[in-house]
Every structure is written in structure tokens, then in C-alpha cells.
Amino acid sequence: MHPLDNKHIDWTEIVEAMRVARDSARGYADYWDWQPDRKVAERQVAAVLFSYLEKKDRFQPKSLRSVANDPPDVEITTGDNRKIGVEVTELVDSEAVKAHRHFGKAGNHNSYDWADWSVDRVASEISKRIAKKDRKLAAATTEFDELIIAIVTDEPMIDEALASKALLDVSINVKHIDRAYLILSYSPAADMSVYPDGCPILQISLMS
Numbered sequence: 001m002h003p004l005d006n007k008h009i010d011w012t013e014i015v016e017a018m019r020v021a022r023d024s025a026r027g028y029a030d031y032w033d034w035q036p037d038r039k040v041a042e043r044q045v046a047a048v049l050f051s052y053l054e055k056k057d058r059f060q061p062k063s064l065r066s067v068a069n070d071p072p073d074v075e076i077t078t079g080d081n082r083k084i085g086v087e088v089t090e091l092v093d094s095e096a097v098k099a100h101r102h103f104g105k106a107g108n109h110n111s112y113d114w115a116d117w118s119v120d121r122v123a124s125e126i127s128k129r130i131a132k133k134d135r136k137l138a139a140a141t142t143e144f145d146e147l148i149i150a151i152v153t154d155e156p157m158i159d160e161a162l163a164s165k166a167l168l169d170v171s172i173n174v175k176h177i178d179r180a181y182l183i184l185s186y187s188p189a190a191d192m193s194v195y196p197d198g199c200p201i202l203q204i205s206l207m208s
Contacts (some may be wrong), residue, residue: 029092031154031185039066039073046074046086049150049181051196071136072147085144087137089129091122091153091182117157122166126151126182126204134174146178151204154185160200173207180204 034041046064053059060079067075072085093115133149140147153163163182174180184200195201 028097029154029156032090032152032183034090042066042073042086042088045088045150045152045183046076048183048197048199049086049148049201050076052194052199052201055194055196071133071140072144075144082145083143084146084148085137085140087133087147087149087177089133089149089151091125091129091151091158092155093117114156117155117162119162119166119169122158122162123169126166126170127172130170130172130174130177130180130204130206134177137176141176147176149177149180150183151180152183152185158184160184160187160202163200163202167202167204170204171207175208177206180206 032041032045043064043066050059050061050064054061061076062079062081063077065075067073067085070087072087074086074088076084076086078084096115129151130149137147137149163184167182180203182202182204184202186198187200188198190198190200192198
């Protein structure tokens with residue numbers, strides 16, 4: 001069964017999960033928020049990435065599951081029985097998250113109080129995350145045919161134009177990661193023929 005097949009979805013369970021997610025949402029850049037279940041969120045990220053890769057590179061995902069002893073977070077098996085590991089991480093300003101939680105509890109939530117992101121800062125933070133995950137994935141190289149890192153962000157200031165410029169400045173050597181992608185949150189302007197889930201996805205250049 002295709003991992004995105006929705007013929008046998010339990011909608012009661014999904015509606016309840018959406019209610020819990022709404023009640024626990026951090027109120028800032030929370031499109032990819034891990035609440036209430038981080039493993040579910042990681043699988044959703046992997047599914048979005050592979051919907052894109054299936055269309056772009058003709059990958060044929062056969063199964064998708066969380067990895068019990070991660071890293072990586074998700075294992076995808078392809079139609080030709082290749083095992084691909086996906087490690088998921090988020091690009092978000094932790095101080096902005098704290099501020100929104102604080103002011104939200106006080107009833108003073110300001111939806112326009114966004115973190116400031118420049119091209120240099122985005123490039124620097126992405127490089128840091130890739131370097132950290134590359135070290136973390138060292139032990140997984142013998143278990144998987146390919147290792148991918150998916151960096152997601154819902155930061156209001158990081159749009160596709162800013163992200164594209166920032167990725168030009170990312171220059172990092174890796175030993176274990178085969179590919180890396182930056183995945184933005186849903187955009188109604190996204191080309192659905194390229195991004196099936198409406199989330200722009202940009203590949204990050206790596207050096208080995």
C-alpha cells in the first residue's frame with residue numbers, strides 16, 4: 001500500500017488528534033509542530049518529502065515507518081527494496097516560541113511578533129543542523145542504502161525567495177548524509193505540479 005493511501009483512514013481518530021494539536025499548539029510557526037505526537041509529525045514530514053521525490057525522481061515508496069532506535073527518525077522502503085533513512089529537524093527561533101507561549105497565556109498574543117531571519121542567519125543555522133545530524137547519523141550508515149536529512153520551517157520571514165538565497169551560502173562537508181532538503185510550510189502559491197502537498201522543497205548542496 002502506498003504510504004499516503006487514505007482509503008482506510010480513521011477520521012474519528014484524526015479529528016481527535018487535530019483537537020489535541022490545536023489545544024497544545026505553541027502559537028508560533030507551528031505548521032510542523034511536533035505536538036501532540038513527534039513520531040507522527042516526523043512521518044508526515046517524510047511523506048511530504050517523498051510525495052515530492054516520487055514526482056521529481058520517480059521514487060516508488062512501498063512502506064513508511066518510524067524507527068524505534070533512531071536516528072534516523074523514519075525508514076522508507078522503496079519498490080526495489082532500498083532502505084532510505086530520513087532524519088527530521090526543525091528550523092525555528094526558540095526565543096520567539098517562548099515569547100508567544102508567554103504572551104499567549106497572558107492573553108496578549110501578538111501574531112506579528114516574528115523572529116528576524118536574514119540570509120546569513122538562515123545559512124548559518126542550516127549548516128549547524130546538518131553538521132550536528134551528520135555526526136548523529138554515523139552509526140546508521142551500515143543499516144541504510146541512503147540517508148536524507150529533512151529540515152522543516154514555518155518561520156514567517158523565511159519564504160522561498162529568502163531560503164533560495166540562503167542555500168547559495170551553505171557550504172558544508174558531510175560524511176554520512178547523502179542528501180538534504182529544506183521544506184517550507186504550505187503555500188497557496190506553490191506549484192502543485194512540482195510540490196504535491198503545496199510545501200516548497202529546496203535541495204541543499206552538500207560536499208563529501
